[in-house]
Amino acid sequence: MTFTQDSIAAAEEHSAHNYHPLPVVVATAEGAWMTDVEGRRYLDMLAGYSALNFGHGNRRLIDAAKAQLERVTLTSRAFHHDRFAEFCTELAALCGKDMVLPMNTGAEAVETAVKTARKWGYRVKGVPDGRAKIVVADNNFHGRTTTIVSFSTDPEARADYGPYTPGFEIVPYGDLAALEAAVDENTVAVLLEPIQGEAGVLVPPAGYLAGVRRLTAERHVLFMADEIQSGLGRTGKTFACEHEDVVPDVYILGKALGGGVVPVSAVVASREILGVYRPGEHGSTFGGNPLACAVALEVVAILKSGEFQQRATELGEHLHHELGLLVGGGAVEAVRGRGLWAGVDIAPSHGTGRRISERLMDRGVLVKDTHGSTIRIAPPLMISKEDLDWGLDQLRAVLEG
The missing domain is CATH 3.90.1150.10 (Aspartate Aminotransferase, domain 1)
Known part of the structure; x- marks a missing residue:
């Protein structure tokens, strides 16, 4: 052999x-x-x-990682470290938002976004406890956790993992009328990929994302854009939503944010949204670690050049x-x-x-x-x-x- x-x-x-x-x-x-x-x-x-x-x-990313490896790689969020504030500030600015909640993998970021939307729904929108609903699209791919596969329509991704997490309604991707019909008084968020990657690189009809933005704004519902694959330069814009001049309430980022060096992901949103968290309500041992922040900071700098x-x-x-x-x-x-x-x-x-x-x-x-x-x-x-x-x-x- x-x-x-x-x-x-x-x-x-x-x-x-x-x-x-x-x-x-x-x-x-x-x-x-x-x-x-x-x-x-x-x-x-x-x-x-x-x-x-x-x-x-990529030489810039490898050099950033090497320099940080010689200093400190992990502190946990029990302490501050000297790369964290700069990372959050720069990434928030890139997204035009106020706050960043860093995690590691894309699936963790989506789980974080789901939790954020529900907590926002209860604390800010006033949805009755346990009634929060998130609307998603068919053929989606947002990750592999039990909660995420609960709203998958892919039999391979979903089969044999029940019982499934409730609280999600699936509508056809690209169908604005179906989305509008699904949004009700208990809806806290619409979670979409601006372009569906795993489904075969499906681009929605022109005007769809702008329509989603209008609808969610009118109904006081969060528009959460999963830009884990589509974001950070892949489509010719920093974010795929920019092709329709759309700014979602929540960016969900991952993959390229770590530059292919370390896993880095993040949820980025306004202070009103991410400000719902209090100490102890969500966390991650490795999320926002010094090595991840050093690499991701260089990624942000690269993207700023265009x-x-x-x-x-x-x-x-x-x-x-x-x-x-x-x-x-x-x-x-x-x-x-x-x-x-x-x-x-x-x-x-x-x-x-x-x-x-x-x-x-x-x-x-x-x-x-x-x-x-x-x-x-x-x-x-x-x-x-x-x-x-x-x-x-x-x-x-x-x-x-």
């Missing part, structure tokens, strides 16, 4: 099979490229589900033009997305999304399938046009083969 086969066999034997990775074993990575244990290079066209927006081994948003806009236009040329040729049924983010629906006659992903891997390109027939393309935002074109050439070759 090869080193790769040995590694995969060991992983299969000793780890739970909650993932079905492509048979590649990555050893090193730099920029938009990863190298396996046998020295073969692969173009990363997934970027850790957008956690690696700024590329593998460089990566501009790259995502320009290269995204090129990406979608080239992918659009594939539609109608028999191999690709549809392409969706925004910025450097695309979902490509493969015609059943050309194989499953998994099979296309495997064939691309054989040609040195790494992508990820979803929902059977769709592949997702989301390279690091620092990818060169030449590398992007090379990756697209490999996709064309696979589809023509």
Whole structure:
């Protein structure tokens, strides 16, 4: 057996099979490229589900992490540390908000947002105790906790985890009339992805997010935008909501906030909303730790320059033009997305999304399938046009083969 086969066999034997990775074993990575244990290079066209927006081994982020590693990595929130206030101040300013509640993973941030909305509903809006309702969209993906899968419509994500958490109503994504009908006097929040990532990079109809903003403002309901995948430059804007000039009440952030170095997530909102918390009512041992704050501060500084948003806009236009040329040729049924983010629906006659992903891997390109027939393309935002074109050439070759 090869080193790769040995590694995969060991992983299969000793780890739970909650993932079905492509048979590649990555050893090193730099920029938009990863190298396996046998020295073969692969173009990363997934970027850790957008956690690696700024590329593998981004020098600014690695240097920030190294400098902090030499000083202090963890204090817990039992004490203040010298990076915390600056992180909260800078991230709040980036979002145009007052306060930040830092956590670690995206799922933790969504759980925090759910708890925040309910507490706000009881303490500020005056919803009767135990009656708070949050409206969500079908085909959503907000994480894997028991509460979050309780309002999932994906059988794989939801099955066998009951009893499920009540307090959620699911409506069709993009259907403003259905959303309006679902919002009642006990509704405390509407929780949405501005673009649904796991569902296949689904972009809502034009005007939908603006309509959600109007409706929630009129009904005194929080609009909570899960920008964990769509935010921080991926779509060509700092936040995907900006494409409709929408500012939600609550930003839910993660993935790229940690720069692919450490897990960092946060809920960002006004003082009226996050001010409902009192000491002891919510927390996290690692949330807002010094190492996380140091890296995330550098992420915020990178985003303030606008460089990566501009790259995502320009290269995204090129990406979608080239992918659009594939539609109608028999191999690709549809392409969706925004910025450097695309979902490509493969015609059943050309194989499953998994099979296309495997064939691309054989040609040195790494992508990820979803929902059977769709592949997702989301390279690091620092990818060169030449590398992007090379990756697209490999996709064309696979589809023509």
